Amino acid sequence: MKKFFMKTLASAATSFAVVLGLSVSVFAADAEKAPKEVNWSFSGFFGTYDRAALQRGFQVYEEVCAACHGIRYIAFRNLTEIGFSEEEAKAIAEKYETVSPQYYWEDTEDFDGNPAKAKVYPVVTAGLSDKFPAKQFETEAQIRDGNGGALPPDLSLITKARHHGPDYVYSLLTGYEDAPSGMEMVPGMSYNPYFGGSQIAMANPLFEDQVEYADGTKATADQMAKDVVTFLMWAAEPKLEERHQMGYKVMIFMLVFTILMYFSNRRVWADVKKKKD
Amino acid sequence: MAGNSNFQSNNKVVNWIEERMPIFSLIDGSLGASYPAPKNLNYWWNFGSLAGLALVIQIVTGIVLVMHYTPNTELAFDSVEHIMRDVNYGWLLRYVHANGASMFFIVVYIHIFRGLYFGSYKAPRELLWILGVVILILMMATAFMGYVLPWGQMSFWGAKVITNLFSAVPVVGDSLVQWLWGGFAVDNPTLQRFFSLHYLLPFVIAGVVILHIWALHKHGSNNPLGIDVKSPQDTVGFHPYYTAKDLFGIGVFILVFAYFVFFNPNYLGHADNYIPANPLLTPASIVPEWYFLPFYAILRSITFSISIPFTDIVLIDAKLLGVLAMFGSLAVLIALPWLDRSPVRSSRFRPMYRWFFWILVIDSFILGYVGAQKPEGIMPTLGLIGTAYYFFHFLVLLPFIMPKYEKDTKLPESISNPVIK
Amino acid sequence: MATNENKNGEGVTRRDFIHVAAGGVGAIAAASVVWPLVDQMNPSADVLALASIEVDLSSIERGGAVKVMWRGTPIYIRHRTEAEIAAAKADDSAVLPDPATDGDRVQKPEWMIMEAVCTHLGCVPVGAEGGYNGDFGGWFCPCHGSHYDTSGRIRKGPAPRNLAIPPYQFVADTTIVIG
Numbered sequence: 001m002k003k004f005f006m007k008t009l010a011s012a013a014t015s016f017a018v019v020l021g022l023s024v025s026v027f028a029a030d031a032e033k034a035p036k037e038v039n040w041s042f043s044g045f046f047g048t049y050d051r052a053a054l055q056r057g058f059q060v061y062e063e064v065c066a067a068c069h070g071i072r073y074i075a076f077r078n079l080t081e082i083g084f085s086e087e088e089a090k091a092i093a094e095k096y097e098t099v100s101p102q103y104y105w106e107d108t109e110d111f112d113g114n115p116a117k118a119k120v121y122p123v124v125t126a127g128l129s130d131k132f133p134a135k136q137f138e139t140e141a142q143i144r145d146g147n148g149g150a151l152p153p154d155l156s157l158i159t160k161a162r163h164h165g166p167d168y169v170y171s172l173l174t175g176y177e178d179a180p181s182g183m184e185m186v187p188g189m190s191y192n193p194y195f196g197g198s199q200i201a202m203a204n205p206l207f208e209d210q211v212e213y214a215d216g217t218k219a220t221a222d223q224m225a226k227d228v229v230t231f232l233m234w235a236a237e238p239k240l241e242e243r244h245q246m247g248y249k250v251m252i253f254m255l256v257f258t259i260l261m262y263f264s265n266r267r268v269w270a271d272v273k274k275k276k277d
Numbered sequence: 278m279a280g281n282s283n284f285q286s287n288n289k290v291v292n293w294i295e296e297r298m299p300i301f302s303l304i305d306g307s308l309g310a311s312y313p314a315p316k317n318l319n320y321w322w323n324f325g326s327l328a329g330l331a332l333v334i335q336i337v338t339g340i341v342l343v344m345h346y347t348p349n350t351e352l353a354f355d356s357v358e359h360i361m362r363d364v365n366y367g368w369l370l371r372y373v374h375a376n377g378a379s380m381f382f383i384v385v386y387i388h389i390f391r392g393l394y395f396g397s398y399k400a401p402r403e404l405l406w407i408l409g410v411v412i413l414i415l416m417m418a419t420a421f422m423g424y425v426l427p428w429g430q431m432s433f434w435g436a437k438v439i440t441n442l443f444s445a446v447p448v449v450g451d452s453l454v455q456w457l458w459g460g461f462a463v464d465n466p467t468l469q470r471f472f473s474l475h476y477l478l479p480f481v482i483a484g485v486v487i488l489h490i491w492a493l494h495k496h497g498s499n500n501p502l503g504i505d506v507k508s509p510q511d512t513v514g515f516h517p518y519y520t521a522k523d524l525f526g527i528g529v530f531i532l533v534f535a536y537f538v539f540f541n542p543n544y545l546g547h548a549d550n551y552i553p554a555n556p557l558l559t560p561a562s563i564v565p566e567w568y569f570l571p572f573y574a575i576l577r578s579i580t581f582s583i584s585i586p587f588t589d590i591v592l593i594d595a596k597l598l599g600v601l602a603m604f605g606s607l608a609v610l611i612a613l614p615w616l617d618r619s620p621v622r623s624s625r626f627r628p629m630y631r632w633f634f635w636i637l638v639i640d641s642f643i644l645g646y647v648g649a650q651k652p653e654g655i656m657p658t659l660g661l662i663g664t665a666y667y668f669f670h671f672l673v674l675l676p677f678i679m680p681k682y683e684k685d686t687k688l689p690e691s692i693s694n695p696v697i698k
Numbered sequence: 699m700a701t702n703e704n705k706n707g708e709g710v711t712r713r714d715f716i717h718v719a720a721g722g723v724g725a726i727a728a729a730s731v732v733w734p735l736v737d738q739m740n741p742s743a744d745v746l747a748l749a750s751i752e753v754d755l756s757s758i759e760r761g762g763a764v765k766v767m768w769r770g771t772p773i774y775i776r777h778r779t780e781a782e783i784a785a786a787k788a789d790d791s792a793v794l795p796d797p798a799t800d801g802d803r804v805q806k807p808e809w810m811i812m813e814a815v816c817t818h819l820g821c822v823p824v825g826a827e828g829g830y831n832g833d834f835g836g837w838f839c840p841c842h843g844s845h846y847d848t849s850g851r852i853r854k855g856p857a858p859r860n861l862a863i864p865p866y867q868f869v870a871d872t873t874i875v876i877g
Contacts, residue, residue: 129747161551247539258528260720265521363743366734
């Protein structure tokens with residue numbers, strides 16, 4: 001009986017895993033090239049974020065990506081989590097303007113010319129509690145106008161919103177090539193085999209020595225791509241380290257409980273099983 | 278549920294309460310030493326209590342998530358991110374709730390297949406089985422509506438596709454869909470009613486679970502031999518034997534659960550749901566959560582209509598037929614106690630049925646696989662074959678073919694003396 | 699629940715130990731589940747980030763006032779005139795229901811910073827900008843007619859205490875942090 005149980009459990013488990021694996025793999029089976037696999041500091045059971053890479057990645061984001069892409073779910077106060085001091089985070093915040101959540105009433109006139117009050121949300125210098133203002137000041141139409149019809153997505157969740165997200169973003173950033181001969185490109189588009197349809201409105205964004213890293217790391221395009229992906233993964237999943245830490249505790253604790261319960265259970269059943277023999 | 282408890286206590290407070298409200302004997306008779314359970318239950322019998330635990334986990338985490346979630350199309354996605362980033366332990370609560378749905382379905386599917394293998398649906402447990410199918414249907418409705426709440430791309434398009442199924446209903450289909458939506462598209466009214474029902478249905482499930490357990494306790498658990506309990510030697514008290522065994526099972530279950538929550542929390546989800554809903558842009562492929570895949574495959578496998586031969590008159594168009602097939606796949610489960618006419622419960626003594634059981638399991642996995650694929654190449658054919666076999670198993674094989682070929686087998690004398698007479 | 703006793707004495711203790719250990723670990727596990735469920739109701743990180751706010755006072759003219767929100771409570775910041783300061787100081791010796799000197803209630807005499815919440819039943823008193831500001835030239839609560847003077851002290855009406863002073867400090871000449 002036990003053998004039957006173990007065997008069926010094992011076969012059920014493998015077939016379950018196979019089906020899950022297949023169901024996940026089908027998404028990658030689109031026309032675009034499968035992303036390159038990178039060994040990230042944050043992947044796997046013991047993953048943590050490489051602090052230096054996070055800060056370098058933020059620099060790349062700020063100096064390169066931020067021209068078009070927002071990270072609207074990140075607050076300036078969150079920057080202290082990637083190693084900036086509160087003063088540094090505040091200095092970064094003060095470079096931005098945001099719509100104040102504090103409104104005031106302004107005297108105005110209604111349509112008939114009678115005095116009226118209007119709620120005004122002033123645009124103020126951003127502070128620690130504010131979020132990155134994204135491109136919310138502009139309408140979607142304005143953004144598309146300025147980007148050749150394309151809408152640069154917000155990057156807060158990009159590494160979770162794409163299949164094999166970190167690998168995908170890295171591959172995309174480093175995957176620009178000349179279009180194969182015979183391929184008709186839409187004007188203004190660039191060829192990138194990792195992008196669905198292979199034609200992307202974003203021009204190759206990363207060039208060697210585009211930024212100057214404070215820690216002396218050589219700013220190759222590959223290095224910058226890896227750094228910014230690390231930063232973006234943190235932006236999408238800021239609690240990853242906390243989650244892993246708690247995970248170890250829970251797993252160890254539950255393992256102890258389960259083993260104790262196994263023996264406790266065996267003890268309880270000892271007399272019944274004995275009679276059976 | 279109330280058993281024949283011979284509960285006794287020396288504690289005065291306990292006795293005072295017991296005299297006025299016999300709750301202790303109720304517990305003792307349902308989960309205690311006074312509830313006799315067959316002593317030969319194997320580990321497949323652990324999944325009932327695990328399903329109960331999964332329901333409790335979903336209700337508890339769900340109630341606290343509601344304290345931070347906002348059911349409004351403008352705010353829903355942001356409120357989920359607020360939970361993930363700012364609420365204390367919010368990421369934990371949300372990941373437990375999201376993965377908890379998958380865990381609940383894994384456990385319930387194993388529980389159902391255990392019932393199929395050991396004939397737990399047969400007399401006198403037909404109603405117990407039907408209540409179980411009702412729970413499954415309620416779970417599917419709850420899970421579907423819960424998946425809509427984060428208002429990501431897959432939420433929106435899943436809601437659109439599934440609600441559109443009802444447009445297949447003849448005559449009133451379109452009105453029905455508008456009624457479901459509360460408008461002319463999946464929009465804020467839809468989100469709000471889904472939220473309301475997603476909160477309500479788990480409590481309905483809990484109610485049906487109570488009925489399910491009540492029905493269970495009338496005749497007690499089935500067992501791997503499928504024979505009735507004949508004497509007290511065949512049973513042990515539920516406590517401590519099965520409480521200990523269930524607690525061990527819970528430990529294993531939580532280990533698996535914790536792996537997903539802490540180390541792979543988005544594995545069972547879809548990346549597209551981290552993109553806010555956009556009614557103007559359909560994702561490249563709309564795929565339901567894994568637990569709906571076999572049903573989704575059945576739905577999509579029907580691409581033909583039924584018409585009167587040699588005329589153009591369509592009786593049932595393909596869309597309606599697909600919807601009927603999908604709901605029919607659940608309906609046959611309700612009818613199962615009367616479709617399977619063998620008096621023998623356990624597959625252990627039905628070698629032929631055992632084969633067909635495993636073929637059905639494989640068929641379900643194939644349907645699940647097909648459900649995840651784009652309907653291209655051989656997939657539609659494979660889906661159609663899988664669907665056809667599913668119904669063949671329940672509607673032809675069990676009631677008509679098996680009774681002709683299945684030989685009578687001898688059953689063991691009793692659970693405590695499991696020798697074949 | 700008593701199970702069949704094992705005749706071997708050593709076995710009994712070992713068995714008891716394993717049950718107690720398993721039960722204990724299980725109880726700790728169950729108890730530690732409670733904390734996240736409780737803590738999730740505490741103020742979230744974005745709320746805590748607004749627990750203290752910075753206000754730039756430089757744009758408030760003499761005799762003017764602004765109302766800012768701090769922890770969900772309106773705060774009056776009034777740039778008092780010399781006359782108002784003098785009136786407040788003069789009344790230090792008056793009979794006050796809730797005695798306090800003006801010096802105790804301000805850090806810089808020209809800046810009156812206090813919660814705009816009537817100590818009676820929580821309405822927001824109106825100041826000079828609201829037209830009528832009470833018999834003492836400070837604030838007046840329209841709900842039940844409490845009169846506050848230019849130092850925000852209760853002088854007349856049902857309110858029991860002076861308007862509360864929030865914790866704040868000057869981080870620069872005209873910049874304060876409340877909270």
